[in-house]
Amino acid sequence: MLSDTNPETSSETMSYREALRAGLVEALTQDRRVFLMGEDVGRYGGCYAVSKGLLAQFGADRIIDTPLCESGFVGVGIGAALGGMRPIVEVMTVNFSLLAMDQIVNTAATLRHMSGGQFNVPLVIRMACGAGRQLAAQHSHSWENFYAHIPGLKVLSPATHGDARHMLGQALADPDPVLIFEHVMLLNEPGAVPDSPDAPMEKALIRRLGSDISLISYGGNLHKALTAAEQLEQDGISAEVVDLRCLRPLDKSTLLESVRKTHRAVIIDEGWKTGSLAGEISAIIMEDGFWSLDAPVKRICSAEVPIPYPQHLEQAALPQVEQIVAAALATMDGR
Template sequence: MGDISYREAFRAGIIEALESDPRVFLMGEDVGDYGGCYAVSKGLIEKFGRERIIDTPLAESGFVGAGIGAAIGGMRPIVEIMTVNFSLLALDQIVNNAATLRHMSNGQIGVPLVIRMACGAGKQLAAQHSHSFEGIFAHVPGLKVLYPGTIQDARHMLKMALADPDPVIIFEHVMLYNRIEAIDESAPIDDMHKAVVRRPGTDLSIFTWGGSLYKAMEAADQLQAVGHNVEVVDLRCLRPLDRDTIIESVQRTHKAMIVDESWKSVGMSAEISATLAEQALYYLDAPIQRVNGQEVPFPYAEHLENACIPQVEDIVQTALVMLGTNEAANR
């Protein structure tokens, strides 16, 4: 396929799903005539019609509930929630219905539903639209939570999610939509449940996902320039969490950093830290470090927003301290 954007990769995945399975349809706020809040579904209503690209009212609980009902009835709905903040209006449907029906029906009722939602900060959308709530959904048994950070994953993870018999939530970081990379359609794709080592290393493991992945990769490049070989692990799937890959990485490097745009308290970074403390403590040669978003509602002002989000320099400085070098004091 060559060079495409993160946005185009998701659109290509949706088109492939719609063309290959008549049970698939897309529904959500502004997905049709407007073309999607971030233009992911632009042009699809003209191509597939209003029965398969469905504009919904501003009623997340209502249309997520409709998607659950359609999934129970044999369809394969893709439900788009405009932004992760609005998903809280549908928590009852997602947590109390979609996630529990297989359990409560003794396996008789599955909910093969995919929910896509934009998330993350960086576009000056303030506290109404900028948060990263993946840790909330990763807390819930019965859900699977994906967070593709690469364009290759954005292109192919939707297909894997639609094939799953249970509800899958896909997070899409807003700052990645315009990113362009070359992808190889013939390349094998890692199973959606597996973390992937994006950059092998020996001195320090950085665990991250989604919008922070490229910041971690850039930080690793800067650290390489001063003689430090850093491993970057893209978790990709936050539930079920690939704990084996996390532990194997620390066995190689003996130091662990977690980069998580969301808040530090009671979040994904805390869960990963607990996993390392419980299962890999004796492989660690230094305390685990976390680089997180500041514990405030995200501000609107650009300089304050940037100060609230983990940046490349934050990752580099934390790594230099962990590695016990003098470069941190000199930067």
Template structure:
């Protein structure tokens, strides 16, 4: 199969261009997305290609333009709203949690909100506490939302199309720290099932279960562990709400061990929920307790060495799994 080397940023841009080309009812909104090309240059040059009615620059009001996106979706448009980062998205939490997520239920099924909200999450290269958190568990707690995490180039390229086709509101988390990373990507014809997790690497000794930036960290750790004779299976959760339990439980039944990785804080996290579900559904398959490696419970610091220390790193994953398996 032909493949090409591509950045995560370009994957996102190709997905935007494809969606805008495929349907004239699709348009996007955010701050600085027009001439400036967005905070991370993901929408650069799209204004010239599609015009100001499709690439809409908004005032600095996340609540305002998110509410506008909900109204446009109710009116039949295929709307995607881009929010610069997950911290800022809290300014629109009322619109997301109390409107987008509830209108189908409160209308007795008469209203759907086919809205996609894209936002960056996680570390943003020394932008400190107000721009660098991993709050995905907060949004995954809200009934009525579908929550996706684009932790790989494949998903950065392919999640947007099926998300726009969903009749209900979808949030896609993208990861700024990956923007300049290059990977091989198959030609853009693959479809993604946005209800399913993805087995990224098969193995028999231990199940590594990450999402977001944890996916590549776990794949790097799995490669290092393989040199030490440890065969790791890596399951990219990808869907944070509703969680796809089946591949997790199938993997635990095979490996008998589970190790969970995420940048978000340990308390009340995605890994808390996964650990609980494994205990409820697959307890007798386990040969050892489920273990987790999560972000340190502090506001993300500014200095680079402290920023790196605040979230899991591949070498920490390797050390923890060797200890878990009593491997020298």
């Protein structure tokens, strides 16, 4: 079962890709200051077809194809945001965002602070992330934690179709830069899309209620956690599934409330274990929820290698349901 949702809210079924597109259409329709820019977002329809048809609908002034220069067009987006526009910048894949790291970290994230609050940068950057499509080591990583480390940024990871549909509008309403990470393995998945957001974008949600162990995840791995919870139920274990949704700022209260109820935690994070978001969450639990724990916190992360190309090696490098179940069983056994 899903918790923290409104059962009275009507919904329709669409793919995750269609939910993302619906959010873009709504944003572009409601506010003339909003425009979309990035590599191949216009004539090609987006690398993952999220913006397909938008050029014909909104025109070349608002759906803007850019040169292959992430530092350049992210910088243009920052300038437009400072000038009163509401730009949505699409970076084709998270790996390419490193080419714009200086603009994102040294400029967008710092201008409010450096100007003493005189300037805001209401910029939204969308980027594809995650592995599973055999796109190899330069197109497949989960580097959300890189950006969740940076004060001045907000970092979102929509795992559900409702969040894919509605988080963009919430991000555009924020006065500061927001990064949205869209996992590529979700794009073709169908799902229900409610008419309104589940919650404010900064709030973590309990997607499945449980009492024995907390499975904590986000983005593309949330559904693996939910599947693992179903399997654990067959063994008589009631697993609660926490969807972090927002990685900076983290909703510590929801996270800790779950752990204090279940007394055990497994964190599932597609990033590498060394320096991971999973490590940060584990530290939060240790610092603020240690006396509630009945067993050590466990982490399921990607193997410490560049994401391989061959499918069997790629899958072997990623967190899998079987690993989550095994970690939860070991935690319940006190191992």
